[in-house]
Amino acid sequence: MWNLLVVDDESIVRMGLRYMLDWESLGICWKAEAANGEEALRIVEQESIHFVMTDIRMPGMDGIELAQKIRHRKPEVQIIFLSSYDTFTYVREALRLGAADYLHKPTMDEDEIADTMQKVISRLKLTSHETPRRTEEEKNGLCLSLLDPFTFPAEPLQLLPELADVSYKEGYELAIIRKRCDAVQENEDAEQLRFLSILHLVGKLTAKDWGGLVFHRNLREIIWIAPVRPHTGNGDMPSYLKGMRQKVLELLNVRLIFACGPSPCRDITSLPDAYMSALLRFPRNEQSDSFIVRRAKEYVDRHLLEDVTLARVGESIHVSPGYLSRIFFKEIGENFSDYIIRNKMDIARKMLRETSRKVYEIAADLGYSNPYYFSKLFKDRTGLTPLEYRNQ
Incomplete structure (x- = not known):
């Protein structure tokens, strides 16, 4: 049996969790519960605890501080965080700490909790054999490496064994999800918190309905790699994403756009091409550039x-x-170098019109040590030499 400690300052939450599931049928012993971080830490040090389910926000020692202390003293203990959508500033730190998972308190149900516990038990079995444990950030980086042929790993299915599951026997689907660029603009911290809310919700919905890996690029773009078929029944990814977009709008008041690869990848090595194709399929009237x-x-x-x-x-x-x-x-x-030159020549024209600086000084300001080369580039793009342009 695996020993569980539940930490929440609300007794009604602890009671609800205790009787929500038949824990013994999952191979779990409800070993102890605590009302705050200090009490929980004492229990972890005195008892044999395999995983801790803790609220993030609590008076005194909060869940993040508790997890930090547990990780320092007993790194093998798995942490599952309980969160609300308004606590995602904490969830970001939870991810950095290598949280095993996190559950959304207002919407979690018996099936979701049971699936989470089974996943954590699988991780415990691995760690008990001294298998290295990746943090969520490390796993996210590994998933991103699948999207670029220059970083694609030599043995992707060994590094991400979940992608070798029988559910992928027909191939891999790929979708990219973003917040619409015409949504209300927020400061950077608020944008990141909003994105984490979206990422969390998309991850939970897809895990429940379809399966696959959900990860992100720089807290701005969500990538979903999924089996061709959902868990149950049939369905196509674009139709599913339309329904999910409506759910996200209802729950978070955020409008999403998405794009899918043109067809399933029969082989995992085709994922970089699928990602590139999906990037180029975004509707131009909604978001111009990736x-x-x-x-x-x-x-x-x-x-x-x-x-x-x-x-x-x-x-x-x-x-x-x-x-x-x-x-x-x-x-x-246009090529990247041409884009640089074009923008530099725009600045050069402005400087020639509005300042009295000499041509070689302007060239040096723009990073060109050779003024003759600068003059050639300028004439190639304007039809005039810098002095002709200034004097016209």
């Missing part, structure tokens, strides 16, 4: 007067230079 290209353009705008290279931009947004080069050209219609 998140990756928007981030790249933002970096260029901030650092245009510096030595901007494809490698530096790729490193700043966590994609390979080759991948960035291809998607940039497909979406913008």
